[in-house]
Amino acid sequence: MADGGLSPSAAERYRKLSQTRLRSNLLMAPALAWLTALMVVPCALVLALAFFRRGIYGGIEYTFTLENFSQVLDPLYAGIFLNSARIAGTATLIAVIIGYAAAYAISAAPRRLQPVFLFFAVLPFWSNYLIRTYAWIVLLNREGLVTQLLRWIGYTGEPPSMLYTEGAVIAGLVYNYLPFVILACYAPLSRLNPELAEASRDLGASALTTFRRVILPLTVPGIAAGAVFVFVLSIGNFVTPALLGGGRFQMIGNLVYDQFLTANDWPFGAALAMALIAIMLAVLMAQALLADRAAGRTREAEGGADG
Amino acid sequence: MSEPRTLLRIDRVSKNFGRVRAVDGISLDIRENEFFALLGPSGCGKTTLLRMLAGFETPSDGQILLDGRDIARTPPNKRPVNLMFQSYALFPHMSVRANVSYGLEMERLPAAEIRSRVDAILATTELVPFADRKPEQLSGGQKQRVALARALVKRPRLLLLDEPLGALDKKLRGAMQLELKRLQHEVGITFVIVTHDQEESLVMADRMAVLKDGRLLQCDTPHAIYEHPSDRFVADFIGVMNFVPGRADANGVQATNGTKITGKVPATLSSGASAVAAVRPERIRLFPSPDTANRVAGTVEALAYQGLDLQVHVRTALSQKPFLVRVTADAADRRPVAAGDRIELGWDAADVRIFAD
Numbered sequence: 001m002a003d004g005g006l007s008p009s010a011a012e013r014y015r016k017l018s019q020t021r022l023r024s025n026l027l028m029a030p031a032l033a034w035l036t037a038l039m040v041v042p043c044a045l046v047l048a049l050a051f052f053r054r055g056i057y058g059g060i061e062y063t064f065t066l067e068n069f070s071q072v073l074d075p076l077y078a079g080i081f082l083n084s085a086r087i088a089g090t091a092t093l094i095a096v097i098i099g100y101a102a103a104y105a106i107s108a109a110p111r112r113l114q115p116v117f118l119f120f121a122v123l124p125f126w127s128n129y130l131i132r133t134y135a136w137i138v139l140l141n142r143e144g145l146v147t148q149l150l151r152w153i154g155y156t157g158e159p160p161s162m163l164y165t166e167g168a169v170i171a172g173l174v175y176n177y178l179p180f181v182i183l184a185c186y187a188p189l190s191r192l193n194p195e196l197a198e199a200s201r202d203l204g205a206s207a208l209t210t211f212r213r214v215i216l217p218l219t220v221p222g223i224a225a226g227a228v229f230v231f232v233l234s235i236g237n238f239v240t241p242a243l244l245g246g247g248r249f250q251m252i253g254n255l256v257y258d259q260f261l262t263a264n265d266w267p268f269g270a271a272l273a274m275a276l277i278a279i280m281l282a283v284l285m286a287q288a289l290l291a292d293r294a295a296g297r298t299r300e301a302e303g304g305a306d307g
Numbered sequence: 308m309s310e311p312r313t314l315l316r317i318d319r320v321s322k323n324f325g326r327v328r329a330v331d332g333i334s335l336d337i338r339e340n341e342f343f344a345l346l347g348p349s350g351c352g353k354t355t356l357l358r359m360l361a362g363f364e365t366p367s368d369g370q371i372l373l374d375g376r377d378i379a380r381t382p383p384n385k386r387p388v389n390l391m392f393q394s395y396a397l398f399p400h401m402s403v404r405a406n407v408s409y410g411l412e413m414e415r416l417p418a419a420e421i422r423s424r425v426d427a428i429l430a431t432t433e434l435v436p437f438a439d440r441k442p443e444q445l446s447g448g449q450k451q452r453v454a455l456a457r458a459l460v461k462r463p464r465l466l467l468l469d470e471p472l473g474a475l476d477k478k479l480r481g482a483m484q485l486e487l488k489r490l491q492h493e494v495g496i497t498f499v500i501v502t503h504d505q506e507e508s509l510v511m512a513d514r515m516a517v518l519k520d521g522r523l524l525q526c527d528t529p530h531a532i533y534e535h536p537s538d539r540f541v542a543d544f545i546g547v548m549n550f551v552p553g554r555a556d557a558n559g560v561q562a563t564n565g566t567k568i569t570g571k572v573p574a575t576l577s578s579g580a581s582a583v584a585a586v587r588p589e590r591i592r593l594f595p596s597p598d599t600a601n602r603v604a605g606t607v608e609a610l611a612y613q614g615l616d617l618q619v620h621v622r623t624a625l626s627q628k629p630f631l632v633r634v635t636a637d638a639a640d641r642r643p644v645a646a647g648d649r650i651e652l653g654w655d656a657a658d659v660r661i662f663a664d
Contacts, residue, residue, distance in 0.1 A: 198363055199396035201383045203461065204413035213409075217400050 043277070050270035058264035068271035077255070077272070081279075084251040087166065087241075088234035091173035095230045096223055098174070099181025103222075106182070107189040118186065122179045129176065133243050136172050137163060140244075164246030172240040177230040184226030188219040221291060228287045232280045252276050311338040314497050315360070315465060320369035320379075321521075322355050329355040331521035332369070337465075337499060342491050344508035345501045347518035348544070356518070357467050357501045361390040373464060384413070389458035393469040395450050397442040403453050404429070404438040410461045428460040431493065448479050455487075459494055468500040472507065484510050505545050509533065517541050539583060539662040548585045551625045552664060555582035560661055564624045569600045570659025581664045586654050588633040593619065594642060595653020602653040605630065607646050619644060621652060 050068050053061040071077065106117045124132060139145050140163040147159040162168055192215065200210040238253030247254075252272060259269030315337040322330040330352040337343045345353040358364040360371065362383030371379045378386050389410070398406050404425060411421040429435050432452040442450060451471065458466055471487065472480045488511055491498045502508050508515045509529045516526040517540075525537040536542035543550075553562040555576045559569040560583070568584040576582055586601075595602050605623035612618075617639040620629040630652060644650060 193394060193396060195392045195394050195396035196398060198383070199390075199392055199398070200409070201363075202361060202390050203410035203457065204384045205409075206384060209413065214398055 046270045047274055049267055050274050052267050054265045054267050060266060065267075068268045069275075071268060072271050072275050080250055080255055081252055081275070084235050084253075085279075087169060087251060088173070088231050088237075091170045091177070091234045092227050092230045094170065095174045095178050095181045096185075096227050099178050099226060100185045100219075100223060102178075103182050103185035103189050106186055107192075114190070118183070121182045124175075125179050129239065130243075132176060133172055133240055136168065136175070136244055140168055140171075163244065166245070168244040169241050169251075172244045173230070173234045173237060176240065177233055180229045180233075181226035184229065185219060185222045188222040189215075192218060221294065224287055224290065228283055232283055236276050236280065311341070313337070314339045314374065315499075316370075316372040316375075317356070317360075318370040318372060320356070320359065320366045320371060322352075322359060322364060323367045328521055330359070330366075333518070333521075333523045334369075335516055335523065335526055337497060338514075340495055340497055341513040342488065342511055343497070343499045344512035344515035345499065345518060346505060346508045346515050346544075347503065349503055350520075351518040352521040353501045353503075353518050354469065355521075357390070357469055357499070360465070360499065361388055361467055362386055387464040388467060389461050389463040389465075390467040390469065391454050391458045391471055393471075393473060395442075395454040395474075397450060397453055397457070399442050402439050402441060403434060403445070406442070406453055407434075407457045407460050410457060414461075424460055428456045431490070432456040432459075447475055448483065451475065451483065455490070459490070459496065462494075463496060465497050465499060468498060470502055471500060472502075472504075480507075487511060509545070517544065519544075536585075536660065536662075539585070539664065542585050542660060542662065547588050547631055549588065549591070549626070549630050550628075551584045551586075553582060553584065555580045555661065559656075559659070560584040562625050566603060566625060568625075568659060569656040570661050571656070572661050576661065576663055583662050583664045585660045585662065586658055588618070588631040590658035591630065591632045591652050591654045593632060593634060593638075593644060593650055593652065595651060599653035600656040601659065602651055604649065604651050607644050607648045607650060609646055610644070621650065623652070 049060070051064055051066070053063050053065050053067070055061045072081075102121060106114055106121070109117055137144070141147070142159045142161065142163070144163070146162065150160075196214055196218070197210050200214045201207070205213065235251070236253050237251065238257050241251045241254050242257075245251075245254075253276075256269050256272045256276065259265045259272060263269075313336045315335075317333055317335040317337075319332050319334050320330060321328065321332050333352075333356060345356060347353045355364060359366050359379070362378070362381060362385075366379050369379070370377045373386070373388070378388075383390075398409065401409070407425050407428060408421055411424060416424075426435075429438055432455060434449070434452055434456060437445060437449060437453075442453065445453065451474070455471075468487075472483050475483060484507060487498070487500075500508070500511065512529055514526065514528050515532065517524045517532065519540055525532055525541050527535075532541065533546055536545060539550075542548045551560060551562050551568055553560040553568070555561075555572055556578050558572065559567055560572075561567055562584075570584055572582075592599070603623050603625055605621040607619060608622050608629050609620040610617060611620070614636075616636055617634045619632040619634060621632055622629045632652065
């Protein structure tokens with residue numbers, strides 16, 4: 001009899017639960033459809049392309065081969081991968097140092113000014129990526145603004161060659177992705193209880209030790225998120241190296257672009273693109289795994305607490 | 308017993324934030340090994356004063372002398388003073404042991420000494436079973452003990468505690484009050500506690516200072532402050548007090564309805580000045596003998612039973628608010644009263660305090 005009293009409410013609960021589930025599935029459907037049509041299917045097509053042979057006149061010959069992937073490992077192309085990783089890594093390091101410092105300064109500013117500073121930090125984002133990159137050309141040109149500034153303060157020698165160098169590419173990448181790092185580092189810094197730093201000072205630590213042992217470890221997740229963002233976006237970037245590198249510095253992005261649009265070797269371009277996606281996924285997953293482990297420790301901790 | 312040594316001398320210290328004077332010329336002596344309380348309503352400057360003692364704020368004016376040396380401008384990491392934060396401020400990424408060791412590592416002590424001192428303080432604060440836990444795995448009371456252990460392990464000359472019991476529930480608070488006193492006695496370190504809870508400071512402090520609007524109103528033992536408050540604010544803030552407004556005369560206060568309250572009038576109060584007579588609820592008797600100096604008739608309005616004693620609210624013609632009278636449960640049993648009863652209240656002239664109003 002007790003069961004008789006219980007089961008209707010249990011059934012009711014079950015009905016409600018499946019209703020909620022149905023509703024959330026419906027809400028998710030457009031996004032899933034979008035992702036499938038514009039991300040999963042094209043990626044699968046590109047992946048399939050990588051296993052075919054290039055036709056003699058640039059078309060595709062539908063015979064299975066692994067040649068494209070072995071070609072990716074050719075020292076010539078592997079070298080470009082490594083070079084891209086090096087450039088992206090350098091840009092990441094510089095962006096993290098500048099971005100963290102900026103985020104730290106913003107989080108130390110008076111509370112009501114912080115949104116204003118953040119707004120200015122993110123402001124360049126509201127203009128077009130291409131225009132922002134072209135602006136660097138205007139700056140770094142042989143007779144560009146930087147040279148004119150040098151002349152104005154009395155420099156008379158040869159104009160420095162800044163444009164179309166690796167430095168210009170790195171500067172462009174750092175500039176374009178800096179706001180991501182600032183935002184990613186600002187979040188944990190602004191949430192940090194200021195009494196933690198005071199407690200460290202109170203216990204005898206210098207300002208530097210306080211930063212190294214308390215502030216930095218507690219804001220590493222933000223640094224990691226910002227760094228992964230810059231690295232992943234930089235390693236596959238092709239606009240910045242094309243415009244600021246002047247075609248002299250090839251990164252994987254340019255190589256893929258060339259294979260599809262100039263060399264007309266779609267299968268090899270596809271294999272390169274797949275290799276690039278694999279690298280990005282590996283980096284993203286490593287970061288997700290680390291973040292998850294940190295979160296898992298927290299959850300475990302909450303479960304294990306006793307009164 | 309010889310006069311205890313002064314450990315900390317706060318000498319005419321002021322602190323301005325912009326145009327706001329948070330602390331206004333406070334002078335205080337805190338003695339070696341005492342449990343000292345800074346008490347006051349929120350915004351009275353007690354926290355600012357504490358932060359100046361810890362080194363997080365610099366006085367705009369005045370000196371802070373520790374063992375005779377001015378530390379007013381010494382940075383927090385260079386003074387033998389530690390602060391237990393209201394939020395505890397435990398390092399979330401470190402275990403309990405690492406939190407407690409941190410301060411000793413900063414002193415660059417040998418590892419073996421750090422280990423033995425940390426072990427000892429963990430034992431004193433009963434934290435040994437939790438040494439490897441992270442702060443988020445601890446209860447509120449345990450966190451509080453870690454914060455205390457982390458400060459005590461440094462063996463500071465002075466331990467500052469900012470509302471240490473504020474985050475605990477009422478029952479735990481009572482237990483921790485006694486625990487703090489026991490610990491203070493055990494480690495022999497001077498404690499300065501900041502609180503807005505007058506009951507807390509009455510229970511714990513050896514001496515206390517009452518602050519209001521950045522000024523020091525009174526500094527003495529809890530007993531002396533309770534029995535002889537320096538002014539009307541202190542009398543009202545500490546414990547419960549009945550006030551009768553009126554005008555001062557040679558030997559008491561003339562209430563607005565003409566009733567005379569007999570008591571000692573302070574020399575500073577001139578005859579005819581606006582004044583209040585004050586008397587504690589436990590000093591009032593319900594059925595006074597005819598020779599009692601002050602007697603007044605009233606009507607019982609309400610009774611509040613509080614276990615050990617009974618609080619009787621009596622409406623009289625003397626004041627707007629009803630008189631609060633505290634009667635022991637035994638006395639109430641012998642001569643019971645009920646709401647609506649017409650009764651007489653009485654108290655001695657010696658129990659009357661008179662203040663300027």
